[in-house]
Amino acid sequence: MSKQGTMPKVTTMSVRQMKKTGDKITMLTAYDFVTASLMDEAGIDIILVGDSLGMVVMGYESTLPVTMDEMIHHTKAVTRGTKRAMVIGDMPFMSYQVSVEHALTNAGRFMKEAGAHGVKLEGGREMAENVRKIVESGIPVMGHLGLTPQSVHQLGGYRVQGKDKSAARRILDDAKILEQAGAFSLVLECVPASLAKEITSSLTIPTIGIGAGVQCDGQVLVVNDMLGMFDMFTTKFVKRYAELGKEMRRAFSQYIEEVKKEKFPSDAHSF
């Protein structure tokens, strides 16, 4: 890897190429400038400003309350921290379902106001027309199938999708429809690894899995989950690469104790 800034930017073309060459695509979520800068320096391919923001940053019980303004605010911070990675803005609940025009306007906001390089939206065949129109206007669209958290109440909870034959068939067909509609990639969330493998080999666009096995063209995790900073619930597909939550608790306790006991600031931290 050469110096930052001299590395070519990740684009829709390069991720398609990565599928062809078998080079795995790496994606993580981020919601702020510092985290995005660190990920970008580490060489992440795609940064998703996920509407998971609602749960892991804002403390909502689901992603449903997240607004366009909140998403724009955080996407702006992430794009400012990014030189190489492709930044995708996640369209929040009810920002693209009402009408094609509404979807187009909101997708445009991610590009114009926040400097995103594309958008993601949840849903299959029922979203095909919206995907087509957004893509026709020049905005790259990432699809999202399987467990679609914005439909949590319809799905009856956060559970694995596509377990029986007809449900699996429907997800596979939806994937092909989204590809036809012009999506440049597809998130597969919480589906059996065998189904994700079949979808991946049936499409020319890359699949990015979360709880969908190793055969996807790439992987995504929510940054707070993989850093051990979100404890409200755990899922099987999350691997913790650090325990920052524990480390933060330790640091906060030590600070409180040292201030109380006048150990901080010491002479070294005073003028």
Ligand code: KIV
């Ligand atoms: O909102 C999000 O973080 C997502 C990922 C889990 C794919 O949609």
